Amino acid sequence: MPDIWVLINDPENAGFLRLFASATTWILILGGWFVVNSHNNDREKRKELRASLDLLKVDILAITQKAVSFHVNSYYSSYEAMQIVSNIKSINRSINRLHVSDAYKLDIQPQSNKFKQRISLVNFDSSSFCPQVYDSPVVMGIIKSSEDYIDSLETMFSDHLNSFWRRYFKYLLSLLGFYWCYF
């Protein structure tokens, strides 16, 4: 085995060593740019997701208010009933468009369905409608399910942020790419 210092000091290897040093510099520059750019993109995506979730929370609270008002009204309103189911569908469509993996969306499915059921399964049709009081099980159930729904959205956001693979998988890939280019 030749001594490494002999190889470095050999004038015949000077060209190769200059190329090696310059390649290292470029790889560090590109690697640094990649990491900073990834962090910036992540931060922007996080902001977008946060803004979408805040809008969803506002929509859920608005539907909750509308649904409570529907159930405590002294008369049945088919127009309000239709508006409520349409708004619920609109929320589900917004969730479908969120930039998170399907696994996270599946996590909030039970709370979403419970919220909808609390509003529109009982006392929602003209034949069964009976004006409710504010502390009735129907109204309290709607309020509780709305809180659970919002909480599940927050949990989804937090799980998404803390996902190990989402954060580090790209760095692992870039390290493998670096290794493949260099050696």
Next chain:
Amino acid sequence: MLNMIINIAKEFSPFPAGRFLTDGPYSGEKFREEFLIPNIERHEELLINLDGVMGFGSSFLEEAFGGLVRRLDNSSVVFKKIKFISNEDPFLIDEINSYMEGAKG
């Protein structure tokens, strides 16, 4: 015939609402009696397209699909024959399945 596709928005109503016939002209009971029961007996597979409607109340879905399981003697046929398409609302199919499972008893 082997398969049939039912597009609720086009063939029934884009505004389905209500549980029973007395609740309105496009109730879950009406959909079950006029679309689901006649077709499930005649076809091998029933593909139901849920997209395009304004929204479904849970009572409509429970009466249409949960009611279908309660109405038919052999409820396993329903699970085997009925399939759903829902590209707009990702949670709808799971909700319907929960009503069908609940009605099975």
